[in-house]
Structures are given as structure tokens and as C-alpha cells.
Amino acid sequence: MTIKGKAYIAGVYEHPTRKADTQSLAQLHAESAMGALADAGLTKDDVDGYFCAGDAPGLGPLSMADYMGLKLRHMDSTETGGSSYVIHVGHAAEAIALGRCNVALITLAGRPRAEGVATGTVPRAPVAASPDAPFEYPYGPTVANQYGMAAMRHMHQYGTTSAQLAWIKVAASQHAQHNPNALLRDVVTVEDVINSPMISDPLHRLDCCVITDGGGAIVVVKPEIARSLKRPLVKVLGAGEAPKHQMGGKIDLTYSGAVWSGPAAFAEAGVKHADIKYASIYDSFTITVLITLEDLGFCAKGQGGKFVADGNLISGVGKLPFNTDGGGLCNNHPANRGGLTKVVEAVRQLRGEAHPKVQVRNCDVALAHGTGGSLGTRHGSATVIMGRE
Amino acid sequence: MATTERKYPAPSVNPEIKPFFDAAAQGTLMLKKCAACSQSHFYPRAICPYCSSDRTEWITASGRGTIYSYSVMRRVPVPYAIAYVTLEEGVTMMTNIVDCDLDAIRVGHRVKVVFKPTDGGPPVPMFTPA
Numbered sequence: 001m002t003i004k005g006k007a008y009i010a011g012v013y014e015h016p017t018r019k020a021d022t023q024s025l026a027q028l029h030a031e032s033a034m035g036a037l038a039d040a041g042l043t044k045d046d047v048d049g050y051f052c053a054g055d056a057p058g059l060g061p062l063s064m065a066d067y068m069g070l071k072l073r074h075m076d077s078t079e080t081g082g083s084s085y086v087i088h089v090g091h092a093a094e095a096i097a098l099g100r101c102n103v104a105l106i107t108l109a110g111r112p113r114a115e116g117v118a119t120g121t122v123p124r125a126p127v128a129a130s131p132d133a134p135f136e137y138p139y140g141p142t143v144a145n146q147y148g149m150a151a152m153r154h155m156h157q158y159g160t161t162s163a164q165l166a167w168i169k170v171a172a173s174q175h176a177q178h179n180p181n182a183l184l185r186d187v188v189t190v191e192d193v194i195n196s197p198m199i200s201d202p203l204h205r206l207d208c209c210v211i212t213d214g215g216g217a218i219v220v221v222k223p224e225i226a227r228s229l230k231r232p233l234v235k236v237l238g239a240g241e242a243p244k245h246q247m248g249g250k251i252d253l254t255y256s257g258a259v260w261s262g263p264a265a266f267a268e269a270g271v272k273h274a275d276i277k278y279a280s281i282y283d284s285f286t287i288t289v290l291i292t293l294e295d296l297g298f299c300a301k302g303q304g305g306k307f308v309a310d311g312n313l314i315s316g317v318g319k320l321p322f323n324t325d326g327g328g329l330c331n332n333h334p335a336n337r338g339g340l341t342k343v344v345e346a347v348r349q350l351r352g353e354a355h356p357k358v359q360v361r362n363c364d365v366a367l368a369h370g371t372g373g374s375l376g377t378r379h380g381s382a383t384v385i386m387g388r389e
Numbered sequence: 390m391a392t393t394e395r396k397y398p399a400p401s402v403n404p405e406i407k408p409f410f411d412a413a414a415q416g417t418l419m420l421k422k423c424a425a426c427s428q429s430h431f432y433p434r435a436i437c438p439y440c441s442s443d444r445t446e447w448i449t450a451s452g453r454g455t456i457y458s459y460s461v462m463r464r465v466p467v468p469y470a471i472a473y474v475t476l477e478e479g480v481t482m483m484t485n486i487v488d489c490d491l492d493a494i495r496v497g498h499r500v501k502v503v504f505k506p507t508d509g510g511p512p513v514p515m516f517t518p519a
Contacts, residue, residue: 138399148460250479
């Protein structure tokens, strides 16, 4: 049993706002949904499956089905933080393959800027009864210092440098200059990154992703429906997902759950690394990209610093163009969750609809990867591989 | 070094982990070790995360270890060092490195446990250079 070829991504949408002072959370979800459905050439009455995660208001699928007036026969609110929506693509393909739904809608939205949330530098209140919280929350774990510990250990163990990490931001900024909706459009240098203020050692301000409001949506459909629409055919080839945690105290911060989700997705898709023309890699921080590229097998463990240096991730320059929309580091990280926009840009690339300055030639196979939660404690990794037909 | 003290939020104690914080109040660091598979784990659980046995027992840790990784949070009024410390018993736990020059902390440094009061709760284990 496989999802390969059983489902197609027919519609994608990235909300253009980066600060949503005048919209509600449910409204942002719905505006994103309508955008993706319009992109596909479908309406909300075609939707019979709905997927959302912890950013959705109220009781998730119940509240959003109510708000949008959806009549559903399949729901999934799998929550793994920012990687949820990459997982949802795989789950939507599974549901479609089993005949549980024909048109699956995935939405994401949030407004951390409008709400004035100190996203990265203040500990998030633990979820009720989270078993780890009594042993972590008193120590001030923030997003930035948890990823900082992962980066510090990688540097210690493999000699990775701040300059190498900076190349990841440099590549993202080279792409973002062509995206009119990107929050940060200025091209930066390695020196700019290293000279930006230290947030939490060894991560500088420009090692961190942006904080933005907004959202996005994806429409996954069964093959017969995809072929009836007037959009390029983007097929789901394979998917993988896995949690990684503290292993009962045998903590190793130098790798992520991508060591499991990646091989599963590659095996199901039946493609090799050399087949991947474009990769959307979750970029909450520069270190997230570096560790993920190693774990997905684009280079050996410990060699990520060398792999990303000297523009290797820049479209038209390097061997593995990544995050050509500017990614979370420059463009958009709506609701502090970057997984959905990773899939959106991969679909743009496969359709040939990326900005001409960053469009990868003959982009027939692409990968999108999400890392939700924290590299420093526990996270959900998700990989999806898609192909143009 | 910062001149102001941070306030540490209180841990939310539940019956499964109460002995850990009762011991902390007495200045002792406790761990859970499984009688079935002989492995220690962290954070402490009633059910062993390695073999699923419910024969987990509290043991007293030496309180000594080495810094596995750390990060000094700078963008706050009082900078502080979060860290993972690998204890002599083999488990690695999240903590803070305290009572030292934050800029002198390094991976691999040897540290020993100290207990710091929390805001309205039991004290929690932190570490300082040994």
C-alpha cells in the first residue's frame, strides 16, 4: 500500500499579509482556504476533507467547518507544531487513497505580530500536564535558546562555524529580494549575519526566522479531479513523518527526526537525492536547515557547514536551490509555523510559477520538509516529495 | 555577570514526580532507575521509557556531570545560561548553569549540582562549575 500517485496538489495559496491588524484568526484561515480553492478552480462545496493543526481557533476542524460552512466526511487535526501541514499532505493523500475524501483542504493562519507575542525569547507557557514541563520550564527554555543549544553542540562536535550558518541566511535573502511580499527583502552578507546582535549563543538575530501574521492553504485531490482541472499536475510521490524526543535522557542534539522521515519519503517516492531539483527546508533558524540537510542525506553528518557555504543553496548558483520564496528566514513564518509555506513554494517551483529570477529549470521533482516543535527538546519531522507530471 | 537575580518559575508538581522535588527540598538530586532493565532515565517516570516496566525506583545521583551543550540568552533583562548536563549516571538533563561568568561556560566543563529556590514552589537543581 502506498500513496504514490494516489493524490495531487491542485491548489496552493500564501496569504499576502504579514501583519493582520484588521482580520480575525478564523477569517485568515478562511481567506487562505478560499485562495487555495480558487487557485485549484474548486469551491468550498467541493471540499469533503479538512485538515488543520493547533493554530486553528476553537475546536479546530469543528470550529472551522462551522465558520466556512463545510460539509465534511473526513477530519484530521494532527498537531506537530510547524511541521503539521507537511504531515497533513501525507495524511490527505492517505485519506484520498482510501476513498475517505476526494478534495482535502489544509489551512494554517495566525497573528503573533498583531497580538504582540514575544515569539522567540520568552518561554512559552507549558501545555497543561505536559510531563516534561516541571523539568524544563523553570530553566527558561525559549525557542531561541533551545535551538541555540543544538547549534552549540553541532559546532562543538563537527566544527561548524557561524560563517557557515550565515550562508543559509545569505541564500534566503538572495531569493527574498525578488518576492514583493517578503517581510525582509534586503540582500545580506555573511558579515551582516555575524555582526547582527547575539540573541542566544551562538544564534545571531539574522540566524532567526521572521515573525509574521498570515496563513496559507493547500488543496489535495484525487487523480480524476486533478486531471479535470486547468492547473499543472503536481503529484504526491512519497511522504514520511516521525517524532524525535529526548530518548529518556540519552539526548543527542546533532540530528533531527529527518533521519527517519526522509528515508521513508525517498523510499516511497522511489527517487534519489540527485533527482531533487528543489528543496523547501524548514528554516526556523539557520541551524535547522543545516541539520536537516545532513539528516535528509544531501551531505554526510557533520558536513552541513561545508555543504551550505559559498552559495550552494542559491538558485542559479548552487547545487541545491532552497526556499526560493525567501523562506522563514526572510519571507514569511505565519503563526510561527513554517511548514505550509514550504509546500506552497515547492508547488510553485514544480508548476514553473516561482519568480523568474529564482525558478529552477526543468524542476520536475521537489522536496518539502517540516520541523515542528523544537530541535532542542522534542519535535515532529515531516518530509514530502512531489513530482510534476 | 548580571547583578540582578532571575526569578525561577515554580515547577508544577504531580504525584508521579513528587519524590524528586521533596528530595530537591532536602538538597538531593534523585533519578529514576529501572529494576527490570537496570537503565536510568530522565525526566523521571513511573513507567520505564526503555522497557515499559513499572519497576522504576528512585536513586540518589552524585550531582556531578559535564556540560553537553548550553546557550546564553542575551535578549532579556537578565541574561542566563540554559544547558544540558550529562550526569555521571549517564542521563542528560536540562538545567541552568549559575553562579559563574556566563562567558566562560564551555561544552565539556565539569559541573556540580546546586539547588535554587523557585517562585512559590520547591527548589530545582541547577549546576555550577565543579
